[in-house]
Amino acid sequence: MKADSIRLPSQTPTAARLRGFASAALRLAARALPSQCALCGNLSQRVLCDGCDAQYWNEPRLRCATCALPMAASAIRRERENARLHCGACLESPPAFNDTLALADYRAPLDTLAVELKFRALLAAGEAFARNLRAVFEDSDLPRPDLIVPVPLSHTRLVARGYNQAWAIARPLARMMSVRADASIVTRVRHTSAQSRLDQETRRRNVASAFAVSGDVRGKHVGVVDDVMTSGATLDALARTLKLAGARRVSNFVALRTPKD
Ligand SMILES: [Zn+2]
């Protein structure tokens, strides 16, 4: 018998996998119960301390009702009071989604939270995003969606990361809003290359027909949740797919919005 074929029980692939899983679970648990503010490092039981919470969330930005792009005050005076505001791009060629709510611009320091959630499994950040998105929703004139779905990851990426950061926001958000959440009704059928490396036109082509709907969304108002909205091409493609499957209205709930492409 060759030496390398002898394995002690604790060295079996299963045992190693279990140990790896256990330590990953412990790391996740530690990250899920922060004792420090993720932004300033002050002692805090929540992901953000009270000071950062008050300072950075819900910045008073006027945003396009359709795509949540921040709008200049000069652009707004041209529209009637109390009317929903729309940016030029959405007026010129409306996207497939109807509405977008966003918490804040994608920039320092809140971008740190999105990065922590996406790459370091800071799931408490998902809860914090959800709590604030719920508040923005309550302040809006948006009707309650019938169903909330996360922007899905491809199977390959889901396996590599171990979780979907959009689901980490969507699940608590749906619970807080008393809306049904479903992470399996929409799937990504094609593995798209990392969006951040592509220009806008390539992004559009990249996400076309990237999604499939496997459940019944006919006549439904669907809330779509994502951590960061950049060009909006992914959300547009997803909304297009949902509308083709019969969805009546699609509203995006995004944590952070990049101000410009
Ligand atoms: Zn802080």
Ligand SMILES: [Zn+2]
């Ligand atoms: Zn817009």
